[in-house]
Amino acid sequence: MARTHIVILGPPGSGKGTQASRVAREYGLAHLSTGDMLRDAVARATELGLEAETYMKRGLLVSDEIIFGLINEALDAAKNTGWIMDGFPRNLVQAEMLSKMLGERGETIDYVLDIDVDSELIVRRLSKRRVCPACKAVYNLDTIKTKVEGICDACGGALVKRPDDEEETVRRRLAVYKEQTAPVIDFFRSRGGLVTVDGAGDIEEIFAEIRRVMK
Numbered sequence: 684m685a686r687t688h689i690v691i692l693g694p695p696g697s698g699k700g701t702q703a704s705r706v707a708r709e710y711g712l713a714h715l716s717t718g719d720m721l722r723d724a725v726a727r728a729t730e731l732g733l734e735a736e737t738y739m740k741r742g743l744l745v746s747d748e749i750i751f752g753l754i755n756e757a758l759d760a761a762k763n764t765g766w767i768m769d770g771f772p773r774n775l776v777q778a779e780m781l782s783k784m785l786g787e788r789g790e791t792i793d794y795v796l797d798i799d800v801d802s803e804l805i806v807r808r809l810s811k812r813r814v815c816p817a818c819k820a821v822y823n824l825d826t827i828k829t830k831v832e833g834i835c836d837a838c839g840g841a842l843v844k845r846p847d848d849e850e851e852t853v854r855r856r857l858a859v860y861k862e863q864t865a866p867v868i869d870f871f872r873s874r875g876g877l878v879t880v881d882g883a884g885d886i887e888e889i890f891a892e893i894r895r896v897m898k
């Protein structure tokens with residue numbers, strides 16, 4: 684699986700990050716999450732982070748220019764390992780740009796996975812999500828509990844609720860997804876090779892399904 688390139692799509696809270704981190708571990712790939720990159724920049728209060736934060740807290744997409752800079756650097760860093768891309772592309776301009784960037788690098792996408800989950804289940808899941816800002820581990824008060832309440836099993840950091848996981852913001856993110864990101868699924872479908880995975884089931888069953896797709 685060396686240098687495999689995977690794009691994982693799906694609405695906010697569908698489990699992209701959860702599955703991408705498992706796939707990255709299993710196949711030795713870099714996990715390129717634009718959301719994590721942006722949250723890092725916000726935490727460091729960089730100029731980029733401060734600009735991005737104004738959009739993220741409202742549940743809107745940040746500008747394509749900011750994202751292209753992050754993706755270019757991430758593709759350079761992951762050129763020897765391969766990658767799974769989580770959270771990008773998120774609109775048709777980004778999808779076209781990814782094709783162009785990969786073309787210039789002589790790289791191709793091997794798998795496009797689309798995780799499909801009903802909106803009401805997503806709202807419930809995200810109200811219970813807790814994340815570790817230090818190591819990026821993701822938990823859930825219902826489904827992935829920590830051994831000690833509020834403390835990350837992996838690094839001992841204090842867990843937080845993401846500011847964009849309040850219900851009103853989640854619903855806006857879902858609307859933005861429907862309007863701007865859903866067309867990206869048709870973009871990849873029309874090029875062949877897109878596989879839709881039911882994301883409503885158990886995390887390990889979904890991962891097993893992804894592994895079957897990648898055989």
Ligand code: AP5
Nearest residue numbers: 695696697698699700701717718739743744745770812823
């Ligand atoms: P980003 O961080 O990418 O957020 P998102 O796409 O909205 O996705 P999430 O991280 O919320 O969810 P996920 O699908 O990864 O689900 P997870 O695995 O955590 O982006 C955040 C913001 O940054 C955007 O709104 C935007 O402003 C900006 N941004 C990012 N990329 C951008 C781009 N390319 N262009 C412009 N702006 C960009 O799972 C969710 C919860 O459910 C967790 O608690 C998990 O434990 C649980 N769970 C997962 N799977 C299951 C399961 N099968 N059963 C039960 N529980 C489950």
